[in-house]
Amino acid sequence: MSGTKIKICGLFRPQDAKYVNDAMPDYAGFVFYEKSRRYLPPEEASKLREAIDPKIRTVGVFVGSSKEQIAQIYREGSISIIQLHGDENDAYLEELRGMLPGAEIWKAHKIRSEKTLEAAAKCVADRVLLDNGCGTGERFDWSLLLSFRRPFILAGGLTPENIPEAVKLCRPYALDVSSGVETDGVKDGYKILSAVRAARKYEISRIQADSQSCG
Ligand SMILES: O=C(O)c1ccccc1NCC(=O)[C@H](O)[C@H](O)COP(=O)(O)O
Numbered sequence: 001m002s003g004t005k006i007k008i009c010g011l012f013r014p015q016d017a018k019y020v021n022d023a024m025p026d027y028a029g030f031v032f033y034e035k036s037r038r039y040l041p042p043e044e045a046s047k048l049r050e051a052i053d054p055k056i057r058t059v060g061v062f063v064g065s066s067k068e069q070i071a072q073i074y075r076e077g078s079i080s081i082i083q084l085h086g087d088e089n090d091a092y093l094e095e096l097r098g099m100l101p102g103a104e105i106w107k108a109h110k111i112r113s114e115k116t117l118e119a120a121a122k123c124v125a126d127r128v129l130l131d132n133g134c135g136t137g138e139r140f141d142w143s144l145l146l147s148f149r150r151p152f153i154l155a156g157g158l159t160p161e162n163i164p165e166a167v168k169l170c171r172p173y174a175l176d177v178s179s180g181v182e183t184d185g186v187k188d189g190y191k192i193l194s195a196v197r198a199a200r201k202y203e204i205s206r207i208q209a210d211s212q213s214c215g
Contacts, residue, residue, distance in 0.1 A: 003199070003200060004167050004172060004173070004174060004175060004199050005025075005026040005027065005173065005174035005175070005199075006025045006026055006027070006174060006175045006176075006177065006195065006196055006199045007025060007026065007027035007028065007029055007059060007153070007174060007175070007176045007177070008020055008023070008025045008027070008028055008029065008177055008178070008181060008187070008192055008195070008196075009028075009029030009031070009038075009059070009061065009135065009155075009176055009177065009178040010029060010031050010036075010038035010135060010178040010182075010187070011028050011029065011030060011038075011040070011048065011052075011187065012030070012031070012038055012039065012040040012044075012048070013186065013187070014048070014051060015187075015189075016048075016187045017048055017051035017052045018051075018189070019187055019188075019189040019192045019193075020052060020053070020056055020192065021051075021052065021053045021056075022189060022192075022193060023189075023192045023193040023195075023196040023197075024053065024055070024056065024196065025056060025192070025195075025196050026056065026057065026174065027056065027057050027058070027059050027081070027174070027176075028052055028056050028057075028058050028059070029058070029059045029060075029061055029083065029176070029178070030045055030048065030058060030059070030060050030061065030078070030079060031061045031135070032045075032060050032061060032062055032065065032069075032073060033061065033062065033063040033064075033065075033085070035063075036063075036134075036135065037185065038135065038178070042072075042073050042076075042078075045060075045073065045076070045078035045079070046076060046077065046078045048078070049077070049078040049079070057080050057081060058078060058079045058080060058081070059079060059080075059081040059082075059083050059106070060073055060074070060078070060079035060081070060082055060083065061083045061085050062082065062083065062084055062085065062086070063084075063085045063086040063134070064086045064087070065086075067092070067095060067096050067099055070082060070096060070100075071096070071099050071100055074100055074103060075100075080104065081103075081104045081105075081106060082096070082100075082103055082104070082105045082106065083105075083106040083107075083108060083129065084105065084106070084107050084108065084125070085108040085131075085134055088107065090123065090124045093105055093107065093123075093124050093125055094124060104126045104127070105125050105126050105127075106125055106126065106127045106128070106129050106153065107120075107123050107125035107127075107128055107129065108128075108129040108130075108131050108134075108155070109123070109128055109129070109130055109131065110131055110132065110133060110134075110140075111130050111131065111132065111140045111141075111144060112140070113144070114144065117130075117144060117145075117148055120148075120150070120152070121148065121149070121150050127151070127152070127153060127173070128150065128152050128153070129152070129153040129155050129176060130145070130148075130152050130153070130154055130155065130156075131155035131156045131176070132155070132156030132157060133156065135178045135179060136156075136179065137156075137157055137178070137179030137180065138156060138157045139156045139157030139158070139162075140156055142154075142166070142169055142170050145169075145170050151172075151173040152172055152173060153172060153173060153174040153175070153176050154166055154170050154172035154174070154175055154176065155175075155176035155177075157179070157180065158175055158176070158177045158180050158195070159177070159180035159181075159191075159195070160180065160181070160191055160194035160195045160197075160198045161198075162180075163175060163177075163195060163198040163199055164198060164201075167199065175195075175199055177195050180195065181194075181195050
């Protein structure tokens with residue numbers, strides 16, 4: 001079944017690995033941005049990666065890092081996808097690609113208007129992530145996505161409760177959730193499980209409805 005994928009972002013404690021292993025999202029994110037309250041020091045990334053089920057792909061989130069820093073972390077093997085969440089432009093992406101042939105690169109775009117979506121549509125990244133901000137728990141105006149024609153990862157203000165609405169309205173390739181699966185600023189195992197189930201459950205009920213309507 002190829003349903004909507006889901007990423008749980010901002011893991012940094014040993015128990016976060018257990019939570020994702022119980023829920024089995026498609027992706028887990030490590031934030032390598034020192035100013036984030038979810039910062040994971042690069043020297044701790046390999047240990048956390050090893051504690052996570054190998055079927056879950058890990059994504060490194062970078063803001064304003066040098067290409068050399070990103071390449072070093074990627075080569076160490078704790079992440080298999082690079083997510084650029086700062087002001088990186090296409091030239092930066094192409095240079096990074098030249099340094100890391102075959103690496104999957106995602107680029108986050110802060111969506112404010114049709115114009116910001118146009119930039120996302122043209123971006124050279126392997127995948128684009130459409131967000132309100134940077135792990136701030138707020139969503140943008142999803143109605144802007146009605147005419148967006150490229151597969152995308154939806155981020156910003158997603159919760160176990162609004163995931164069915166998000167999937168139904170926006171039809172994303174994947175969902176990216178962080179604040180919405182936290183309690184008192186740290187990851188909550190029950191909320192992670194609920195978010196992953198919400199994404200998968202919606203997909204199952206949609207497939208059932210489609211097969212019934214086909215007679
Ligand atoms: O999570 C952070 O602290 C963060 C800091 C700086 C840049 C990006 C950051 N997170 C990126 C993500 O991929 C988040 O999952 C995404 O923005 C959604 O966050 P939320 O609205 O909290 O669900």
